[in-house]
Amino acid sequence: MGKFISDKNINFSKWYNDIVIKADLAEHSDIRGCMIIKPYGYAIWEKIKAVLDNMFKKTGHLNAYFPLLIPKSFLSKESKHIDGFAKECAVVTHSKLKSINNEILIDDNSKLKEELIIRPTSETLIWHTYKKWIKSYKDLPLLINQWSNVIRWEIRTRLFLRTSEFLWQEGHTAHASSEEAIQEAILMRNIYNDFIKNWMAIETIMGIKTPKERFAGAIETYCIEGLMQDKKSLQMGTSHFLGQIFSKAFDVKFLDQNNNNNYVWSTSWGVSTRLMGALIMSHSDDKGLVLPPKLAPWQVVIIPVYDNDLIFNKISHLANNIMEKLNKVNITSIYDNKKYHRPGFKFSHYELKGVPIRITIGPNDLQDNTLEIFRRDTRKKMTIYKEELISTIENLLKEIQSNLYKRNKNHMINNTHFVDNYDDLKKTLNSKGGMIMSYWDGSQEIENKIKNETQASIICIADNKEKLSGKSIISKVKSNKRVLFAKSY
RNA sequence: CGGGAAGUAGUUCAGUUUGGCAGAAUACCUGGUUUGGGACCAGGGGGUCAGAGGUUCAAAUCCUCUCUUCCCGACCA
Numbered sequence: 259m260g261k262f263i264s265d266k267n268i269n270f271s272k273w274y275n276d277i278v279i280k281a282d283l284a285e286h287s288d289i290r291g292c293m294i295i296k297p298y299g300y301a302i303w304e305k306i307k308a309v310l311d312n313m314f315k316k317t318g319h320l321n322a323y324f325p326l327l328i329p330k331s332f333l334s335k336e337s338k339h340i341d342g343f344a345k346e347c348a349v350v351t352h353s354k355l356k357s358i359n360n361e362i363l364i365d366d367n368s369k370l371k372e373e374l375i376i377r378p379t380s381e382t383l384i385w386h387t388y389k390k391w392i393k394s395y396k397d398l399p400l401l402i403n404q405w406s407n408v409i410r411w412e413i414r415t416r417l418f419l420r421t422s423e424f425l426w427q428e429g430h431t432a433h434a435s436s437e438e439a440i441q442e443a444i445l446m447r448n449i450y451n452d453f454i455k456n457w458m459a460i461e462t463i464m465g466i467k468t469p470k471e472r473f474a475g476a477i478e479t480y481c482i483e484g485l486m487q488d489k490k491s492l493q494m495g496t497s498h499f500l501g502q503i504f505s506k507a508f509d510v511k512f513l514d515q516n517n518n519n520n521y522v523w524s525t526s527w528g529v530s531t532r533l534m535g536a537l538i539m540s541h542s543d544d545k546g547l548v549l550p551p552k553l554a555p556w557q558v559v560i561i562p563v564y565d566n567d568l569i570f571n572k573i574s575h576l577a578n579n580i581m582e583k584l585n586k587v588n589i590t591s592i593y594d595n596k597k598y599h600r601p602g603f604k605f606s607h608y609e610l611k612g613v614p615i616r617i618t619i620g621p622n623d624l625q626d627n628t629l630e631i632f633r634r635d636t637r638k639k640m641t642i643y644k645e646e647l648i649s650t651i652e653n654l655l656k657e658i659q660s661n662l663y664k665r666n667k668n669h670m671i672n673n674t675h676f677v678d679n680y681d682d683l684k685k686t687l688n689s690k691g692g693m694i695m696s697y698w699d700g701s702q703e704i705e706n707k708i709k710n711e712t713q714a715s716i717i718c719i720a721d722n723k724e725k726l727s728g729k730s731i732i733s734k735v736k737s738n739k740r741v742l743f744a745k746s747y
Numbered sequence: 748c749g750g751g752a753a754g755u756a757g758u759u760c761a762g763u764u765u766g767g768c769a770g771a772a773u774a775c776c777u778g779g780u781u782u783g784g785g786a787c788c789a790g791g792g793g794g795u796c797a798g799a800g801g802u803u804c805a806a807a808u809c810c811u812c813u814c815u816u817c818c819c820g821a822c823c824a
C-alpha cells in the first residue's frame with residue numbers, strides 16, 4: 259500500500275475509496291449517504307450471502323421476510339432500545355402526493371395517524387409478530403433469519419462501512435431457556451467467525467462487548483473484531499443475547515410442560531455489507547482489490563495475446579477448452595476476448611478487480627504447449643505445461659486462500675501489544691497503533707477516560723478460556739477481564 | 748452537530764489571487780496502424796462553471812445567501 263500510508267499527504271480513506279471506485283464495486287449515490295453497489299461488488303455480496311445462508315440452514319434456521327415499515331409506537335415499547343436508535347431514524351408521515359402546476363406537493367390530507375419508521379433493525383416488529391406465533395414450548399425454539407435492507411440516518415457515511423442504507427441479515431430467535439438462548443448467541447458468533455476466517459481469510463478476535471459498547475437492548479453482545487491494514491479495528495459481526503427484554507416488552511409468553519406461563523428468551527445476530535469493506539481493507543494493495551479465491555466472482559481470468567486472427571482462433575479454442583475443464587472442477591472463470599483492449603490493459607484491469615489467478619495464452623505458448631500463470635496475491639508469474647493446468651490451478655487457489663489468511667494473521671499478531679500501565683498504553687497507541695491488550699477492572703469511568711484521552715475504545719473483552727488474570731490498567735486491582743483497546747471504525 | 752476542504756466535460760482536475768472567447772489529461776466515437784504489462788497517429792462529439800440574487804460594458808473569477816459532497820471529530824454495524 260506504500261504510497262497511501264507512508265506519504266503523509268495521502269490517507270488511507272483515499273486509498274480505500276480509490277480501490278472501491280476503480281475496482282468498480284460501488285459508488286456514493288447522490289441520495290444522502292446511500293450507496294450504489296455495482297454489479298461486480300454485488301456479485302461478491304451474493305457469494306457472501308450464499309455461503310452464510312447455507313451455514314444458517316445447516317444449523318436449523320429458516321428465512322422469512324418482515325415489513326420495511328414499523329409503527330412508531332412499537333419502538334417505544336423498549337426504552338433502552340429506543341434510546342439507541344431513535345436519533346437516527348427515517349420517518350414516513352404521509353401517504354399521498356398531489357400535483358399542482360407540475361409541482362409535486364405532499365397532500366396534507368394524507369397525514370398518517372401514526373407515523374411509520376423505516377426499520378433501523380427489526381426486533382420490535384418481529385417480536386410483535388412472535389407474540390402471535392408462540393403459544394407453547396412446542397413452538398420453540400423459533401429460529402428465523404431475514405435478508406433485508408435497513409436505514410440508519412448516520413451523520414457521517416463511508417462506502418460499505420457506514421452507509422445510510424445497508425444490506426444485511428438479521429437473525430431473531432426465541433428459546434425456552436436462558437441457557438439455550440446464550441448457546442444460540444454463541445453458536446451464531448462462532449459461525450460468523452468460521453466464515454470470516456475460512457472464507458474471507460481474515461484473522462479475528464472474539465469476545466464480548468463492554469456494557470458501554472453493547473447493542474441497545476442486549477444483556478450480552480458477543481463480537482468479532484478484525485484489524486485492518488491501517489491498524490484500526492473493525493467490528494465484523496455481532497450476536498446478542500437479549501434475555502427476556504423483548505419478550506417482556508411485547509408480552510411473548512409460552513406454556514411449558516408443567517403448564518406454567520413463562521416469558522421466552524431471545525437472541526439476535528447480524529452481519530452486513532460492512533463485511534465487504536473489511537474484505538477491501540484487509541487484503542488490497544496499490545494495484546487494487548485482492549479477493550480470497552473462495553469469494554471471488556471469477557477465480558480465473560484467461561487473456562489472449564495474438565497478432566492475427568488465425569492465432570486468435572486457436573487461442574480461443576484452447577481457452578474455451580480450459581474453461582470447460584475448470585467448470586467441471588467448480589472453478590469459475592472468464593475469457594476476455596475483447597479485441598479493442600490490448601493485453602497490458604487487461605492485465606491491469608483484472609488485477610484491479612482482484613481476480614486471484616490469471617492465465618495468459620500467446621503464440622509462444624501454443625508452440626511450446628505451455629501457459630503463463632499469474633497469482634494476484636504475490637504478483638508472481640510462472641510458466642507451466644498445459645497438462646498440469648487443472649491441478650496447478652486447484653492447488654494455487656488453495657495456496658492463495660491460505661496465504662491471504664496467514665498474511666492477515668501475521669499482521670494482527672505483529673500489531674497486538676500487551677501493556678500493563680496507562681503510560682505505555684498511550685505511548686504504544688501513538689507510536690505503533692493496532693490492538694493493545696491489557697486488563698481492565700470493569701469500571702465505565704476508566705473506559706470513558708481512556709476513550710476521551712486516546713480515542714481508543716475497548717473493542718472487546720477477549721474470550722479468556724485459560725482464566726488468566728493480571729493487574730488492571732489505571733486502578734491496578736486484580737482482574738481477569740483481558741480487554742483489547744483500539745482505534746476503530 | 749463542531750472543525751477543515753471542495754463543487755468547472757463521463758472521471759480527475761487547471762483556470763479564481765489581478766474580471767476579458769470554456770481549458771488539459773483521461774474516458775468516449777470514427778478511420779488506420781498495433782497487440783507477451785495500462786498502444787500510436789489523424790479526425791470528432793461532449794459544459795446551466797452546484798443554485799439563486801447582486802456589482803460590472805463584461806463574472807467560472809468579486810459580493811450576499813442557499814444547497815451538496817468529501818475529510819477529521821462526536822455517534823454508530
